[in-house]
Amino acid sequence: MGVQIDTAFxxxxxxIAIMIYGxxxxxxxxxxxxxxxxxxxWKALAALIGxxxxxxxxxxxxxxxxxxxxxxxxxxxxxxxxIYVILTIRLLNRIITELAG
Numbered sequence: 001m002g003v004q005i006d007t008a009f010x011x012x013x014x015x016i017a018i019m020i021y022g023x024x025x026x027x028x029x030x031x032x033x034x035x036x037x038x039x040x041x042w043k044a045l046a047a048l049i050g051x052x053x054x055x056x057x058x059x060x061x062x063x064x065x066x067x068x069x070x071x072x073x074x075x076x077x078x079x080x081x082x083i084y085v086i087l088t089i090r091l092l093n094r095i096i097t098e099l100a101g
Contacts, residue, residue: 019056041091
């Protein structure tokens with residue numbers, strides 16, 4: 001179960017660093033977010049960001065997995081990524097509605 005050190009490894013390392021930064025940022029902002037619908041959406045986004053961070057941390061070890069497992073992981077990443085996009089758009093819509101109203 002070795003990790004291959006190549007260009008992809010360094011790209012993964014950069015992605016991991018950025019995701020950890022984003023996770024810390026979202027957790028620090030959590031105390032500034034009001035409750036209600038915005039607070040619920042923020043918690044869901046924070047949970048997805050945490051899930052993505054775990055995925056990023058595991059990504060250097062994907063080469064040791066069978067191809068079917070990698071395909072399933074990628075499919076799950078796409079699914080949760082799509083959910084993240086929808087939640088983000090809905091959250092932004094709520095914020096814009098509150099600011100405009």
